[in-house]
Amino acid sequence: MAQKKRLSVDPKASEIRYAMVHPMHSWEAVSKSFQCAIVWDEVKQQIEAVAVVAPVKSFDSQNSNRDSHALEVLEALKFPNVTFSSTRILGEGNALKVQGKLTFHGVTREIEFPITLKPTATAVEVSGGFTVQMQDYQIESPTLLGIKTKEDIRLQFKVLAKK
């Protein structure tokens, strides 16, 4: 049996969600159309590496006008994807810390965030989240009626990877 294997992600059971706040309302948008690759160490029962590519266009906030505005602000024609690749996975057991490079709006930054694993015989569920600041990625805050949104974008994810 190979020790390390690349796991395939079940798109129906996986999602990435972002949340933002504007004084007039808060909202969340969900993407179920992203690519994710996880290298799993069967002996250690640990993640060895992870990479994610999420098209900006795939996030749906149930409001096409807002989603369209988001694409304009994120210059989606020039930067169609948000990507992440891990550099280190720290910790042991099911509570880990992932360090890696997040590329968003053409800007790459090192980030670190906690994840929780739920391994079973046939699959591994990985969940976690982190917050980014728009200004760190040179993103102009979108406005509605002249009022800007808050700088924070809260990201959460849940990925089910089949062994």
Added chain:
Amino acid sequence: MRKLILGICFLLSWSIQAQETSADSLLLDLTAEMPSTVEFFPEKMMWTQRALWGERGLYRKIGLAPREITFETREKELKIRRTMFRIHQIVGIATAVGMAAQGYVGYRIYRPETYTTQMYEFHKGLATGVNIAYGTTALMSFAAPPALLSSKRIDNMRVHKWLSYVHLTGMITTNVLGQRIANDFQVNKPLHRAAALTTFGAYAAAIAIIKFEF
């Protein structure tokens, strides 16, 4: 001892490098698997936007917009769109204020005890201002470059657009009846007021619906 420490450091950095390389190569594989088609225009557009800014739009034929659609040209058009929608929002709010003021002035001139010729002339002048502001607001929406996305979903912004047909019809009716009040005072005066109130109601609802998502 020094050699041992150096050896451990080397192995550690090699291990980190290998992990990083592994994740980077995963990312390259995933990026290669992504579909590479780019859609510059949404599936559905307002007919005015298609007529002006579409691939065979009027602006492209007369040289106001580039004939060749590239990432750069479409991005510039999206910036134009954003500017036009900012103007749409600002002038739209100003129009609502003007309409409310017209409602108050209209109320005063409809009552014999508060009617004055001066106030009537002011009402006519303010109507011209409101018409210009309203027309500008409408133009900023109808003539803007198309968005990147369209949706068949019925959401609050779709209702906002539907209400625009109500208040546009109301604005035309209010103006026509306002001109005709002198022709048939008893009939057209209450109709003019009813049309104006309906117009303002639809217009205020169109603004309010932006806040209430469903």
